[in-house]
Every structure is written in structure tokens, then in C-alpha cells.
Amino acid sequence: MGMSVGAKNSGGGRRRRGGGRRAPMSEINVTPFVDVMLVLLIIFMVAAPLMTVGVPIDLPKTQAAALNADTQPITVSVKSDGQVYLQETAIPIDEIAAKLQAVATTGYTERVFVRGDGNAPYGVVADVMSRIQAGGFTNIGLVTEQKPDR
Secondary structure, X not given: OOOOOOOOOOOXXXXXXXXXXXXXXXXXXXHHHHHHHHHHHHHHHHHHHHHOOOOOOOOOEEOOOOOOOOOOOEEEEEOOOOXXXXXXXXEOHHHHHHHHHHHOOOHHHOOEEEEEOOOOXXXXXXXXXXXXXXXXXXXXXXXXXXXXXX
């Protein structure tokens, strides 16, 4: 285990292969990948709230818990001025049952949510619900917002 002091190789004990070419670097530079992923994350965080579309109404607040929905339900909205919407399309109140039957994919067992504005006339919301039920739909639910915990 000796060491020679006067060796011909003065490169610090390292020899290069291939006569002076550098060996390829086998490490992956992850910094550009992380930068791209962070930019995409920010884009999706900003764009996600904008993807939800609907009729802007002020829902009443209740203590009821949120339901788990597997599929997108059919939504009928009643604005504060009494205007009725099926999904995002304004419709006359007397055409609700016919339009629901045309939109329903699983027939009369389709879940129908009624979103009534807190300032909407009670009679209009009740009339909409009775027309939906008279159209043959029995799975009707009222949509509300949860009250904030104090």
C-alpha cells in the first residue's frame, strides 16, 4: 500500500478515458421539470373555479350535510325574479316536465335538484317542484348551502 510521489500523471490521480473527452453525465436535472409542474399547478388552481358554470343564485343556508353524487344531476334553478332555468337554459315554467323527459338519461329515476334562490317566491318554487313530480320524476331534492360553523 504505497504511494509514489513522483508519478508521471499529474492530474490528481484521475485518468480520463477517450483521450480528453468528458464522460456523459448520468444525472437527471429535475429543476426544469419542477418549474413546469409548478406553473401548471398555478394555472389549474386559477382556472378550476372558472370551470363551474351555472345560474348565479343566492341559495338558502341550512345545517344539512353535503350529498355524494356519482353523476351530474339535472338541475332546475329558480332565480329571485321567478325565472326558471334547466341547467343553464331559461325555459318557460309550463315546459319543465317535457324538457326534463327529453334531458333525462336514465328515465324517471333520474335525480333532479331544484335550486331556489333565497329571495325567490315560495309559490314559484313549489309550482316548479309539483310540475317536476307531475312529470313522473320522484327523486327530487332541494339544493342549499351549508351554514358556516361558528
